[in-house]
Amino acid sequence: MKKKVEQYDVVIIGGGAAGLTAGIYCGRARLKTLLIEKSLVGGLATYTNEIENYPGFPDGATGLELMNLFHKQAKKFDVRFKLTDVKSVRLEGETKIVETFRTIYETKAVIVAGGGKPRLTGAKGEEDYLYDKGISFCATCDAAANTGKTVMVVGSGDAAIEEGMFLTKFADKVIVSVLHDEGRMDCNEIAKSEALANPKMEFIWNTVVDEFTGEGRLEEVILRNLKTDALLPVKVDACFLFIGYIPNTEIFKDILNMNNSGYLITNEKMETNIEGVFAAGDVRDKFLKQVATAVGDGAIAGYGAEKYIAESETFHNQIMQDDMPGLVFVWNAVDPKCRDLMPIIEKYEAENQGKVRVIKVDIYKSAGIANRLGVFEAPCVAMIKDGKVFKIIKDRICEDEIIAAIE
């Protein structure tokens, strides 16, 4: 099958809070923007029943409600959406390739916002009961189906305990398997005391899952006591796993820098190790993985992509033109030494109109263009001929030096 080829300014991989926010910023900057999502626009947050800590919603909102608003706003700014899985990428160079089953997307910038997926326990039988056979990762999705039943929650972090509390509204009993000693949990103190006081919640301490069993559907979770090694079979109708997430970064292996756990490493501008490729949200190695921080990341990545594209265009269409020699004055508007040199540059510009193209690049706003020229400090002058930098003057910037360089 011959694949279609389409061109965009920006391709965003992942339609969660981070990707949608990046989309809003890129769309609003009038960039031709495509967002590719493999399952559900809104991402992980749509699986959450109640989001109480996202600012602006004092009465809380369901994750789905919140994400629907993000989606609506991105569509308002003409972001295009494709529901498909990104299979591979080629990110080096000016034109980046993002490939799906049917289409090859050529793009100037890529924003990776693929988030993470739930971690499995690795216990025996697990693969046989995933999703509709009894092992779930989404209380919002599967709570109602467990009305009047007994369910297990594995984990004791914020997500486990808060979703476990939500499950008590439906299930008769919520059994929580906790790795730690009695009374020790990974969640915040408020959630912990509410959970411990909830009569529908029962805790089994110092345990991990050893095996999942059942005839076609999950019927029993066999827990193992970490201190005694004793096995404890527990009859359940469903089991909810909340033991963390692993990043969706397989397709970026050996392409983008990542930490030992596979989270992408960026700087504070959300830039990855490849120019024009940004990462945002839970897919990043970061301190706090929440909707509010995903939104912040997405905004920075969207803004960064816009700046990167604008700089690329200035660089190629103005600076690297080969019709006449060029002089790029790299300066910093807040540096008096740079400001003092401006009259020399402007005099030179006035005297050489039509012969030398003079461009001023203020690195206070962005160092991107200067860096492309191989310049990392200001003041500095880069001389350009035949579309190439042929001399960089940094120590003695004066008219004589410039004239000598041009000749």
Ligand SMILES: Cc1cc2nc3c(=O)[nH]c(=O)nc-3n(C[C@H](O)[C@H](O)[C@H](O)COP(=O)(O)OP(=O)(O)OC[C@H]3O[C@@H](n4cnc5c(N)ncnc54)[C@H](O)[C@@H]3O)c2cc1C
């Ligand atoms: C149970 C639970 C409760 C939570 N409660 C809260 C809360 O109360 N408050 C709060 O602020 N946060 C909460 N969070 C965290 C919050 O949901 C995440 O921090 C947030 O969703 C991260 O957004 P994201 O856009 O980075 O990633 P995600 O929301 O994970 O979105 C990434 C998207 O990328 C898609 N994707 C991945 N790979 C590809 C690919 N190759 N091709 C195409 N698409 C791809 C995925 O399908 C996914 O939709 C909770 C999380 C969970 C699991």
